[in-house]
Amino acid sequence: MKRGLLLVGHGSHLNPNSSAPVYQHAEEIRRRGVFDDVRTAFWKEEPALGRAFDGWDADDITVVPVFIATGYFTEQVVPRELGLSGPLSRVGGRTVRYTGAIGAHPRLADVIELRAREADAGPDAALAILGHGTPRNPNSERNIYLQAERVAARGAFREVTTVFLDQEPNMRDVLRYTRAETVVIVPLFVADGWHVDETIPEELDLEGPETVRNGRRIRYAAAVGTHPSLADVILQAAEEALAWG
Amino acid sequence: MGMSVLEAIAARRPFRLGEVEAEPDGAEGWVVRGPDGGEPRQVEAEGSAIRAAVRFDALGRYRPLSGARGMPGGWFVRCRSREELEQVLETVYPLALVHIRQHSEGTLRVVGLDAVLRRQTGRYEVAAELSEEGRRLAVASVCGACVRVPVWAGRLPKEPESIPCPEPCSVFVSFCREAAIWEREGAVPGRDDPSVPFADFEAEGNALRNAYLRARAAAPAGEQR
Numbered sequence: 233m234k235r236g237l238l239l240v241g242h243g244s245h246l247n248p249n250s251s252a253p254v255y256q257h258a259e260e261i262r263r264r265g266v267f268d269d270v271r272t273a274f275w276k277e278e279p280a281l282g283r284a285f286d287g288w289d290a291d292d293i294t295v296v297p298v299f300i301a302t303g304y305f306t307e308q309v310v311p312r313e314l315g316l317s318g319p320l321s322r323v324g325g326r327t328v329r330y331t332g333a334i335g336a337h338p339r340l341a342d343v344i345e346l347r348a349r350e351a352d353a354g355p356d357a358a359l360a361i362l363g364h365g366t367p368r369n370p371n372s373e374r375n376i377y378l379q380a381e382r383v384a385a386r387g388a389f390r391e392v393t394t395v396f397l398d399q400e401p402n403m404r405d406v407l408r409y410t411r412a413e414t415v416v417i418v419p420l421f422v423a424d425g426w427h428v429d430e431t432i433p434e435e436l437d438l439e440g441p442e443t444v445r446n447g448r449r450i451r452y453a454a455a456v457g458t459h460p461s462l463a464d465v466i467l468q469a470a471e472e473a474l475a476w477g
Numbered sequence: 478m479g480m481s482v483l484e485a486i487a488a489r490r491p492f493r494l495g496e497v498e499a500e501p502d503g504a505e506g507w508v509v510r511g512p513d514g515g516e517p518r519q520v521e522a523e524g525s526a527i528r529a530a531v532r533f534d535a536l537g538r539y540r541p542l543s544g545a546r547g548m549p550g551g552w553f554v555r556c557r558s559r560e561e562l563e564q565v566l567e568t569v570y571p572l573a574l575v576h577i578r579q580h581s582e583g584t585l586r587v588v589g590l591d592a593v594l595r596r597q598t599g600r601y602e603v604a605a606e607l608s609e610e611g612r613r614l615a616v617a618s619v620c621g622a623c624v625r626v627p628v629w630a631g632r633l634p635k636e637p638e639s640i641p642c643p644e645p646c647s648v649f650v651s652f653c654r655e656a657a658i659w660e661r662e663g664a665v666p667g668r669d670d671p672s673v674p675f676a677d678f679e680a681e682g683n684a685l686r687n688a689y690l691r692a693r694a695a696a697p698a699g700e701q702r
Contacts, residue, residue, distance in 0.1 A: 245541040245651060245676035248532055255524060276647045278543050278571040282588070283644060287575030304599065312596065 236269040236290030237261060237470055240281065240297045240310055241422070243274030249425040251277050253457045254298050260463040267294075267470075275305065281313035285324060292327045294470045298457065300335035300363070300420055303371035320476055329473035335375040335420070339465045341382035343456050347418045348389065351441065351453035358391035358412035359383065362403055362419045364427065365396030373399065376420055389416075397427060403436060407448060414449045422457030479637045482577055486559065493638035495570055495624035496548045499562065502555060507562040509569075514550025522554050522561050527568045538674050542648045543570050544623040544640065545675055573625075573640040580634065580641040588644040589629050594653060604653040610696060611656050618689040619652050648676050655679060656689060666690035 239261075241254035254272050262270040273284035285293070295314065297306045310316075311330065314323065321328045334340065348359050361383065363376030376394055384392035390412050395403040406415060417436075419428045433452065437443070443450045456462070485492035491500040502508045511530065520530045530552040532540050540548070556562040566574055579585035590612060594605040607615065620627045625642035626634040634641045645653075655678040658664075670682025678686050 243541075243647075245648060246539065246674055248539045248541075255528070259524060274647075276651075277541055278646070280644070280647055282593075283572060286572055286579070286586075308598065 233292055234268040234290040235474070236271065236288055236293040237267040238284055238293055238295045239270070239272050239466065240284070240295055240299075240314075241272065241274050241277075242299065242305065243277030244425070245276050247423075247425045249429070250423050253423050253455075253462070256458070256460075257298065257463045257466055260460065261467060264467075266467060275309060275313075281310060284314055285326070285328075288326070290326065292329070292474075294329040294331065294473045296331045296466050296469050296473075297333050298422055298462075298466070299333045300375055300422060300457070301369075301372045302333040302336050302375055303369055306333040319473075329470075329476060331469045331473045333375065334462070334466060334469060336378060337465050337469050338382060339468055340456070340462075341379055341386070343459045343461050343465060344379055344383050344418055344420065345386065345388060346461060347453045347456050347459055348383075348416050351416045351418070351451040353389055353414070353416040353451070355388065356390050356412060357414040357416050357451075358393065358410035359389045360393050360395050360403075360406050360410060360415055360417045362417050362421075362432070363394065363396050364421065365399035367399050379420060397432060397435075403432065406436075406450070407446065413447075414451065416451045416453060418453045419455050421455045424455045424458050428455045481581065481637055483574070483581065485637075486562065494566060494573060495544060495638060495640055496546065497566075497569055499566075505558055507556040507559070508553055509556065509562065509565050510553040512548055512550035516551060518552055520552045520554050522556050522565055524564075524568050527554065527565060531569055534675070536671055538672075541676050542623060542646065544625040544642070546622055546624060570625075570640060576641050576643055577634075579643075580628065585628065585641060585643050587629050590645050590653075593645045593650060597650060601650055601654050603657050604650055605657075606661070607653045607657040608660060611660055611693070612653070614689055614692050614696070615649065615652055615656055617692065618685050619649050622685060651676065652678055652685065652689075655686065659686075659690065659693075664690060666694065 239254050239258045241251050244250035258270050258272050269290050273279045273281050297310055299306050316330050319330050361380045366372045380392055380394045391410055393409045395401050395406050421428050438452050482492050482494050489501045496512050499507050499509045520526050534540055534547055535549050554565050556565055597604055616630050625640045626632050628641045629644050666687040667681035669684045669687055673680045673682040677683055
């Protein structure tokens with residue numbers, strides 16, 4: 233039996249960085265040789281989701297959506313475009329396993345902690361996990377809170393809080409929501425794209441990796457989704473799906 | 478029609494695919510070249526390096542549509558094997574070889590525009606409101622700027638280097654969304670701005686937007702909505 237892994241991303245018509253982490257993790261997993269075939273597909277780039285299974289000779293394909301939020305894309309768009317009927321589907325004579333958004337996986341908390349430590353977060357620091365969020369979809373925030381709870385439960389940082397780009401509690405008030413002298417903001421985004429590289433630093437008036445404001449230090453980490461160890465989380469999610477039978 | 482791309486690969490003969498050319502190199506290798514232009518520079522046969530070479534046009538604008546005409550030139554890739562050649566071509570034109578093979582075998586699954594627009598939800602639901610004439614002009618504007626041949630629109634790949642396109646892509650659907658809104662709002666063409674990205678259809682300086690709106694303005698009145 234040939235086993236395949238399909239990493240699904242959003243992609244973008246305007247920002248080339250959007251799909252970069254999906255390619256990056258696919259290349260790493262391909263290099264490890266765990267699956268016979270490792271491919272990518274995107275909502276807004278190529279190959280399109282609707283053609284994602286064209287030309288495969290794998291009998292058993294595991295699909296991992298590299299999305300942070302469990303919501304519109306992972307629950308409606310991706311299953312519709314791929315022709316899935318649930319976590320375990322038959323599509324064109326193949327078994328297709330669908331893991332759900334990587335943003336919900338328990339091991340993502342490891343990657344968040346790694347990103348925080350890279351930005352010099354120590355036991356006395358406050359960690360602010362920054363999600364996109366949107367008032368239009370209450371599901372959008374769910375995995376951000378879930379991961380914040382997991383990281384907080386480890387007790388590695390003095391405080392762990394959650395802020396958002398597009399909803400309350402808003403990232404602009406991050407110093408109000410924390411007390412520690414050092415606040416490390418970790419963007420729980422897939423890509424170092426438009427938001428992580430441009431809109432967030434601009435809106436927070438950040439001066440680089442570290443900004444001193446009112447005698448407190450704000451450190452800004454890279455996106456969680458670009459961390460090399462996300463490939464381990466993807467592989468674990470895929471291995472768990474293979475155990476479904 | 479000459480030798481197909483798949484036949485040329487099997488026979489180790491030079492061939493064109495879209496805007497790239499490939500020729501045998503040594504006993505088993507191949508060289509893939511982008512269009513003429515600029516100082517020749519070798520690119521590693523790795524996905525990230527190839528994407529960096531082909532995903533930006535000569536003005537540095539992002540090219541989200543792999544088949545968009547005007548691929549930057551001057552680059553070449555040396556492939557050590559047929560397998561590496563196919564991987565390089567897959568990176569440059571995703572699924573092109575698969576769709577050429579399926580088209581030649583008569584197994585290509587073709588999905589038309591109606592079906593694609595009908596299944597859109599959320600932001601893209603409005604695309605289904607685009608008139609028949611708008612759809613025809615969108616094919617002329619968007620697909621006319623792409624090397625893939627829209628089999629889904631009834632076109633036939635006639636040249637050996639042609640790549641059959643089995644289904645409207647996300648760029649096309651995105652264009653239909655904007656075109657439906659332009660119809661509703663009576664948009665008029667603006668001046669092309671070369672700094673506007675290829676698929677930023679909401680920007681007044683977008684070249685495809687303006688080509689479409691100019692063609693629409695020139696169409697007989699009875700064909701406009």
